[in-house]
Amino acid sequence: MAISHEPESLSAWTAARRGRGLFHLTRRTRRQLLRGGVACLAFVGLNALLAALFGVNILNYTIAGLSVSSIVIVAAIGLTLIYGIRGFANFAHGDIMALGAYVALFVNLNGLSLIWGTIAAFAVLALFGILFEVVIFSRLEGRGPVPPIVASVGLGLIIQNGIRTLATTRPWLYPVPAYSDIPIAPGLGVNPIRHILTPAIGLLFVVSAHVLLTYTNLGKAMRATADNLELAKATGIDTKRVTYATWAISCSFASTAGILLGLTSFLQPEMGLNILLLIFAAVIVGGIGSPWGAVLGGLVIGLSQEMSAPLFIWLGQPDVIGLVNASAYKVAIPFIILIVVLILRPWGIAGRPPAFVSRVYFVERITRAILSGTTKAEQTDGNDGG
Amino acid sequence: MNASAGTPPILSVQRVRKSFGGIRAVDDCSLSINAQSITGLIGPNGAGKSTLFNIIAGLYRPDAGAIWLAGRRIDGLPPYEIVHRGLTKTWQIPHELRNLTVLENLLLGAKRNSGEHLLNVLLQWAAVRSDEKQWRARAREVLRLTELDGLANEHAKALSGGQKKLLELARALMTDPAIVLLDEPVAGVNPRLAGNLMDLIERLRRGGRTFFLIEHDMNVVMNRCDRVIVMHQGNAIAEGTPASVKANPLVIESYLGG
Amino acid sequence: MAIDTGILINVGFYVSFSIVFAMLALGFNLQWGYTGLFNAGIAGFFLIGAYTATIAITPPTPPSNGYPGHLGGYELPIAAGAILAMLVSGLAAIAIALPTLRLRADYLAIATLAFAEVVRTVAINLEPVTAGTIGIVSIPRLFTFSGTNAALFTTGTVVGVGAVIILVLFVVLHFILESPWGRVLRAVREDEEATMAVGKNTFWFKLQVFAIGGALMGLAGWFFVMALPYLEPTGDFAPAVTFSIWVMVIVGGAGNLKGSIAGAFLVYGLEWSSVQLKDFAPDALSPSIPYIRLMIVGALLIVLIIYRPEGILREKKRVLR
Numbered sequence: 001m002a003i004s005h006e007p008e009s010l011s012a013w014t015a016a017r018r019g020r021g022l023f024h025l026t027r028r029t030r031r032q033l034l035r036g037g038v039a040c041l042a043f044v045g046l047n048a049l050l051a052a053l054f055g056v057n058i059l060n061y062t063i064a065g066l067s068v069s070s071i072v073i074v075a076a077i078g079l080t081l082i083y084g085i086r087g088f089a090n091f092a093h094g095d096i097m098a099l100g101a102y103v104a105l106f107v108n109l110n111g112l113s114l115i116w117g118t119i120a121a122f123a124v125l126a127l128f129g130i131l132f133e134v135v136i137f138s139r140l141e142g143r144g145p146v147p148p149i150v151a152s153v154g155l156g157l158i159i160q161n162g163i164r165t166l167a168t169t170r171p172w173l174y175p176v177p178a179y180s181d182i183p184i185a186p187g188l189g190v191n192p193i194r195h196i197l198t199p200a201i202g203l204l205f206v207v208s209a210h211v212l213l214t215y216t217n218l219g220k221a222m223r224a225t226a227d228n229l230e231l232a233k234a235t236g237i238d239t240k241r242v243t244y245a246t247w248a249i250s251c252s253f254a255s256t257a258g259i260l261l262g263l264t265s266f267l268q269p270e271m272g273l274n275i276l277l278l279i280f281a282a283v284i285v286g287g288i289g290s291p292w293g294a295v296l297g298g299l300v301i302g303l304s305q306e307m308s309a310p311l312f313i314w315l316g317q318p319d320v321i322g323l324v325n326a327s328a329y330k331v332a333i334p335f336i337i338l339i340v341v342l343i344l345r346p347w348g349i350a351g352r353p354p355a356f357v358s359r360v361y362f363v364e365r366i367t368r369a370i371l372s373g374t375t376k377a378e379q380t381d382g383n384d385g386g
Numbered sequence: 387m388n389a390s391a392g393t394p395p396i397l398s399v400q401r402v403r404k405s406f407g408g409i410r411a412v413d414d415c416s417l418s419i420n421a422q423s424i425t426g427l428i429g430p431n432g433a434g435k436s437t438l439f440n441i442i443a444g445l446y447r448p449d450a451g452a453i454w455l456a457g458r459r460i461d462g463l464p465p466y467e468i469v470h471r472g473l474t475k476t477w478q479i480p481h482e483l484r485n486l487t488v489l490e491n492l493l494l495g496a497k498r499n500s501g502e503h504l505l506n507v508l509l510q511w512a513a514v515r516s517d518e519k520q521w522r523a524r525a526r527e528v529l530r531l532t533e534l535d536g537l538a539n540e541h542a543k544a545l546s547g548g549q550k551k552l553l554e555l556a557r558a559l560m561t562d563p564a565i566v567l568l569d570e571p572v573a574g575v576n577p578r579l580a581g582n583l584m585d586l587i588e589r590l591r592r593g594g595r596t597f598f599l600i601e602h603d604m605n606v607v608m609n610r611c612d613r614v615i616v617m618h619q620g621n622a623i624a625e626g627t628p629a630s631v632k633a634n635p636l637v638i639e640s641y642l643g644g
Numbered sequence: 645m646a647i648d649t650g651i652l653i654n655v656g657f658y659v660s661f662s663i664v665f666a667m668l669a670l671g672f673n674l675q676w677g678y679t680g681l682f683n684a685g686i687a688g689f690f691l692i693g694a695y696t697a698t699i700a701i702t703p704p705t706p707p708s709n710g711y712p713g714h715l716g717g718y719e720l721p722i723a724a725g726a727i728l729a730m731l732v733s734g735l736a737a738i739a740i741a742l743p744t745l746r747l748r749a750d751y752l753a754i755a756t757l758a759f760a761e762v763v764r765t766v767a768i769n770l771e772p773v774t775a776g777t778i779g780i781v782s783i784p785r786l787f788t789f790s791g792t793n794a795a796l797f798t799t800g801t802v803v804g805v806g807a808v809i810i811l812v813l814f815v816v817l818h819f820i821l822e823s824p825w826g827r828v829l830r831a832v833r834e835d836e837e838a839t840m841a842v843g844k845n846t847f848w849f850k851l852q853v854f855a856i857g858g859a860l861m862g863l864a865g866w867f868f869v870m871a872l873p874y875l876e877p878t879g880d881f882a883p884a885v886t887f888s889i890w891v892m893v894i895v896g897g898a899g900n901l902k903g904s905i906a907g908a909f910l911v912y913g914l915e916w917s918s919v920q921l922k923d924f925a926p927d928a929l930s931p932s933i934p935y936i937r938l939m940i941v942g943a944l945l946i947v948l949i950i951y952r953p954e955g956i957l958r959e960k961k962r963v964l965r
Contacts, residue, residue, distance in 0.1 A: 088750060140950060157941060277754075339759070
């Protein structure tokens with residue numbers, strides 16, 4: 001499902017896939033699945049080892065990590081889709097999540113169940129997404145990566161403070177009963193909402209996204225547009241419609257992630273900004289433009305953050321370093337991973353290194369120079385994950 | 387591949403290779419350029435000519451091979467160091483600094499301007515001012531040479547396409563290069579201007595500089611180059627005088643078939 | 645003579661904080677307006693400067709009843725605090741720049757934003773050093789006065805010192821930016837690859853700029869605690885501060901030093917006047933005024949970046965003789 005970087009024309013690409021059954025796996029997909037399988041086994045092995053060394057209750061952190069990962073993944077898929085199609089980092093994405101959470105709260109407080117709230121938020125945010133594109137971001141097309149970032153920061157300010165104005169800054173809780181943990185082993189508890197519902201919804205959204213992008217015409221058009229905008233236009237894809245659809249999907253995914261976040265903790269106006277960097281980290285670690293990369297990145301980020309907590313707690317013990325507020329430092333881990341990835345492998349796990357790895361990663365410059373007037377062999381896919 | 391009697395080539399490319407994502411842009415390419423020559427590099431689209439220029443100039447690192455400039459290896463060096471050693475490349479599509487004036491564009495090429503070091507700016511202002519004055523005088527000379535003198539204080543973005551090409555050359559000349567790599571110096575330039583530009587290059591060559599240019603304009607190649615090298619699919623497949631290259635069956639086949 | 649010193653002090657605060665933001669804006673303008681380095685971690689360098697200065701100049705404060713205490717006790721002179729703040733922030737800038745300057749603009753933004761958040765998280769949690777969210781109080785002031793008009797004179801001297809510093813900064817920055825060195829910066833902003841190909845070591849220039857900008861932001865941190873002798877990490881060093889500086893520089897014009905200073909006074913003026921207005925607004929509306937102001941700032945950012953990205957005041961054309 002990774003956004004393809006093979007620089008072929010759309011017709012060649014679809015022709016290659018034509019005649020393949022639903023479950024035919026290309027060699028590349030097989031390789032990826034193998035790698036994924038090995039990674040999963042390694043992860044399970046690691047957890048088994050930890051449980052053997054420190055007792056079963058250390059797995060609490062792993063479970064917490066999966067919960068955080070689920071939220072991050074749903075949001076990250078939305079972010080990475082916009083990053084791939086519009087080419088910029090949407091700094092308002094966190095606040096869009098918050099907006100979704102608050103819309104659901106509003107619906108809920110007016111008598112309907114949270115499920116209706118989620119659906120309502122989904123629809124409302126989809127519309128908002130299209131609105132954002134029409135009013136703001138369509139006017140910034142072709143201006144490089146910085147102006148849309150600045151505009152998205154402005155948008156985030158508007159959303160966050162609009163929420164503050166309308167809903168005040170007090171923390172809200174969804175009126176959902178607090179379920180107690182289900183014990184599955186001594187010391188190991190599983191919370192129905194945090195550890196069962198959240199990952200379940202996360203999985204649902206991941207599968208939906210995969211189905212959308214792989215098997216629907218809209219999805220294929222989205223991938224083609226993200227891959228190469230000019231080529232997509234030339235082959236007759238209505239890139240405007242595709243862009244609107246992407247914004248709608250991105251924002252509605254964000255809204256659901258926001259609701260999950262509100263469910264697992266609480267609602268406050270800053271909730272989006274607080275988690276924004278985690279989502280950026282997931283997108284970059286996973287590879288910009290790649291929804292499966294967002295899944296991988298989300299897993300890496302969520303799990304690393306939560307599973308580092310026991311390490312910090314150990315450091316916080318008086319006879320080790322005596323680190324005060326030790327477990328709070330776990331939030332630094334994803335940021336450090338992000339910085340390391342940016343330094344060593346900016347195109348992420350699922351991305352491909354930009355073809356022209358020149359001294360300066362100024363992809364825009366290079367694409368501009370190349371795409372105007374030279375031919376196929378010297379041409380490369382500039383819209384890649386780098 | 388033979389240097390003229392006794393003198394070693396000023397630029398020597400040995401078995402350079404560069405791939406991009408599975409495509410071999412430059413494939414085991416070797417060539418050499420003699421000092422004070424005007425050498426043309428031709429080949430069908432996609433032959434790897436611009437890529438080779440970028441590699442020589444240090445903008446890309448070759449996957450394999452070596453490049454020698456005046457007897458010293460330059461592959462792997464950063465572009466600014468290569469310019470320092472006497473090799474400057476111009477761009478096929480002019481990379482003028484749009485919001486700087488023409489004069490400022492040229493001044494940027496000054497190789498040793500004490501004013502570019504912050505400590506000098508703060509502590510040695512007299513030296514900075516005199517250096518700057520000298521470089522401005524030199525820049526005005528170069529502007530005269532390239533017939534851009536009326537435009538010294540215009541923003542570079544206001545220039546026409548042909549003038550931007552001239553600016554590229556002028557800026558390269560400011561770096562006082564021993565050898566200049568020109569990527570399509572007269573493409574899109576009107577014939578009169580193109581002729582003047584090539585005349586200028588000829589004059590500069592007589593003054594001691596070497597020119598290596600990529601061109602598609604066969605007029606320029608046939609009439610103005612001492613030697614022509616032909617690239618095809620990343621490799622140098624032929625070289626020699628313009629007439630001999632024109633008659634070379636390999637070359638004809640590459641243009642027709644490639 | 646019964647001058648309402650309260651109003652004067654209030655205005656004094658406005659000017660002092662505007663000067664703080666002006667310093668931050670100058671630093672950011674140097675990095676982004678002149679050289680094209682999109683720094684989203686301004687708050688981080690600001691914080692490092694503030695805490696470095698504070699730790700350097702405060703008297704010893706061991707933990708006591710309910711107060712975690714903080715690192716300090718060196719009781720260095722205030723000027724030394726300023727120099728240390730600039731030094732440490734500048735070094736931090738170099739440390740961040742070395743791995744990240746080669747990244748393209750949006751990656752640099754994310755990396756610097758992450759850096760600022762890490763720094764803020766550390767400041768919040770490393771209580772033995774920073775006193776955490778409770779904050780550090782009684783930071784030594786530039787000049788101390790006694791008597792009835794002490795507060796007025798204190799604020800007045802802060803404003804005076806600040807004005808002098810800003811003037812000096814402006815002159816020095818103007819000088820170095822109009823030099824050949826500054827020209828290379830502008831070239832890097834226009835087209836870094838072309839500048840490299842003309843023989844400039846662009847990385848080295850970008851590093852210098854990032855360090856100087858970082859040092860300026862550190863100085864702003866020092867002046868911040870001079871203006872307000874209380875330091876805590878949550879509100880004043882949040883990403884919102886970074887975004888405010890963006891607004892100030894965009895309003896004032898990229899590459900325009902005077903514009904950055906004006907932009908700082910203008911945009912902070914919005915905030916300050918919204919706080920003043922709070923007293924006059926109807927009760928229902930008044931708690932929302934700061935948020936409405938921020939929404940206006942957000943809308944301003946969007947409108948400016950779409951229609952007038954070069955700012956309200958333009959960078960002037962340089963005619964050389």
